[in-house]
Amino acid sequence: MNVLVVKANNRPASEAVSSKMYETFMENLEGVNVTTYDVFEEDMPYFGQELFNAFGKVQSGEEMTDIEQRLLSAKQKAMDALTAADVVVFAFPLWNLTIPAKLQTFIDYTYQAGYTFKYDENGNAVQLMTDKKFIVLNARGGIYSTPEAAPMEMSANYIKNVAGGVYGMQLINEVIIEGHAAAPDQAEAIIAEGLEKVKAVAKGLSAVTA
Template sequence: MSKLLHIQSSPRGDRSASISVATLFLQTYQAANPGDDVETLDLWEADLPEFNGETVDAKYAVLHGQSQTTTQVAAWNAVVKIADHFKSADKFVLSLPMWNFSIPYKLKHYIDILAQPGLTFSFTPEEGYKGLVTGKPLVVIYARGGAYAPGTGAEGYDQQSAYIKQFFDFIGFTDIREIFVEPTLSPTKDEAVAAAGLAAAEAGSKF
C-alpha cells in the first residue's frame, strides 16, 4: 500500500480550478488504487509553525553542528514534524493557483519549512547540495488566470511552475509531471478546466 499526499494551496474551496482538477485526478487514482492511503493537506487549515528568528538560529545550529538552546530545540522539533509528515508519503499531488505570477504565500511558508539541511537536502564541500527526498513521483496542477505557455509572449512572467520545479528538483525529485489549467480568467475558462480535468483523470488512473 502506498500513501499519496495531496498538498492543496488554494483557499477558494469548490470555486478553485486547481482543486476541482485535482479532485478528478484523485477520483481516478483511488479507483485504480483502492488500497492506497490518500491524504489532503489543506495549507490554509494546517498549523504551520512560524519560521522566525529562533527557528532560523536553530537551523544554523544544525547546519554548523552546534548545540541548540531549549527554545531552539522546540522550534526545530516543530519543523522536523512537518518535514517527517511530508516525507512519509510515497507519491505527491500539488495543486496551486498562480498569485502575482508566483505561488500563494501559504505554499511558500510550507516550502520554507521543508527546505532544511538534514531533512530534505544535505550539503558537503565535496558534493555540494544533494536532495534527500528521492524516488517519489510528483504531479503538479497549476491554475493560472492568463496563458503563460511557451510561445504566448508571457512565458517570462511564469514564476509559478519554474519555482516549483526548481524547488522539488533541489530536494531530490526527478519525476515531476505537470497539468496546466489556463486561462481561467477568459471566456474559455470552462473549456480550459474541462480539458485539464480530462488530462488529470487520465493521469490519475496511471499514477
C-alpha cells in the same frame, strides 16, 4: 504506495480551478494510501527568526515560547509527511505570479540541508530525495506558456525547481490549466479539458498499484 497531496488553495472548487483540480484528482484516485496536507488548515507559522531561536533553545534546554513550540511542531509535521510519501502531488494556483504564501511555508519547512539536500566535500549540493516522485497540478487564469510570458511564471516553475532540482524528486506528471480568465468565452472548455487530464493522471497513478 503512499501519496501525499499538498493542497494549497482554500477557495471553494466552484470558484477556484486549482481546488477543482484537487477534488477531481482525489475522486479518481484508487488503490493507494493517500494523505492530504492542506496548507490552509494546518497551523503553519511563518518561517523566521523565531524558528532559529527555537533551534537554539533546543540545544540549551531553555523553555520555548508558544510560537517557537508551534514552529518546531509544524516543521516536523511537514517533514514527516514528506518523508512518508512515495509520490507528492502539489495542487496549487498561480497567485500574483508566484505560489500562495502558505505553500511557500511548506517549502520553507522542508528545504533543509541534511534532509532534502546536503553539501558534499566540495560544496556542491546533493539531492537527498531521489527515491520520490512528484506531480504538478496548477491553475492560472492568464496565459504564461508563451515565450514572452514564460519568464514571469514563478509558481509551477518554482515548485519544479525545488522538488525536482533541489530535492531530486522525479517529475512524473504535470497538468496546467491556463487562460480561463483571459478568455472567459472559452473558460468552460479549457477547464473541462484540463480536468480530464487530471482524471487521467489520477487513474494512471492508481493503475501502478493495481
